[in-house]
Amino acid sequence: MNSHGAELYLDLMERVLANVIYEDAPVGWYGDLDGYDSSTRSEGRDLPTAAHTMVGLKRLKNVRWCVERVLRDGIPGDLIETGVWRGGVCILMRAVLEAYGVRDRRVWVADSFEGVPVTHSGSHPLDREMALHRINQVLSVSREEVSANFSRYGLLDDQVRFLEGWFSDTLADAPAGPLAVMRLDGDLYESTTDALTCLYPRLSPGGFVVIDDYNIEPCRKAVEEYRNRHGIDEPVQAIDGYGVYWRRAERR
Helix, strand or coil, X not given: CCHHHHHHHHXXXXXXXXXXXXXXCECCCCCCCCCCCHHHHHCCCCCECCCCCCCHHHHHXXXXXXXXXXXXXXXXXXXXXXXXXXXXXXXXXXXXXXXXXXXXXXXXXXXXXXXXXXXXXXXXXXHHHHCHHHHHHHHCCCHHHXXXXXXXXXXXXXXXXXXECCHHHHCCCCCCCCEEEEEECCCCHHHHHHHHHXXXXXXXXXXXXXXXXXXXXXXXXXXXXXXXXXXXXXXXXECCCCCEEEECCCCC
C-alpha cells in the first residue's frame, strides 16, 4: 500500500471505528445525552450503542500517530492496550501495521472481558468510592465479541494476541515485550498501577505511554505516584482534555 493509500485507509478506519459515519445514538454516559452529537463523539464523551470504541476521534488519531511515529523512528517493540472494551483501539493498531506492511510486531489485547474488578474492603479508597463495577453490564464485552470485531475488518490473525484475565494475574508473566506503545484504559487506581508496574519497564526508549483516563482521579493519582516513585520527568502531553501521553526518553 502506498503512503496515500495508507492514509486514506487509516482515515476511514478511524471514522468507522468511532462510527461517525452512521452516527449511532449513545447509551448515555452522563444522563443528559439525547441522540448523536458529533463533537461529543469526537471527544469520546458518550457511550456508543454500536461503535467499536468509546475513545472518540481525537484519541484514535493519537493512537495512530504514536504507532506511525515508532514505525518511522524504528523504535522496537509490540503494541498493547490494557482495557479494550469492544476492541476498537487495538483494531486500529493492527490496521496501522497492516497499512505499512509490518509483519514483525504484535498487538496485545489485554482485558478481563468481564468489566472492571468489583471493589472490596481492601481496594484502594478511590476505587471504592468510584465503584465503577456498577456499570459492568455495559463495560463487559466478551473475548468472542472482540475477536469477531477484528474479523469484521479482516484483521484477526497471528499478529493479534489476547491476554485474558485481571491485570494483576496476567500482565506480570505476559510474553509481551519489548513494547513500543502501551495504552492504558483501566480507569481505576489499581488497574492503572498494575499495568504501569508490569509494562513500563518493558517500554523501549522512544516508545509511548498513552493514558486514556487521566481525567479520572483514581487513574491520575496512580500515574502521578508511579512517575514520582520512578523519577519519570518526561512531559505529559494532553490529547483532548481526557487522555494524555508521554514519550519515554533515551536511557541516561
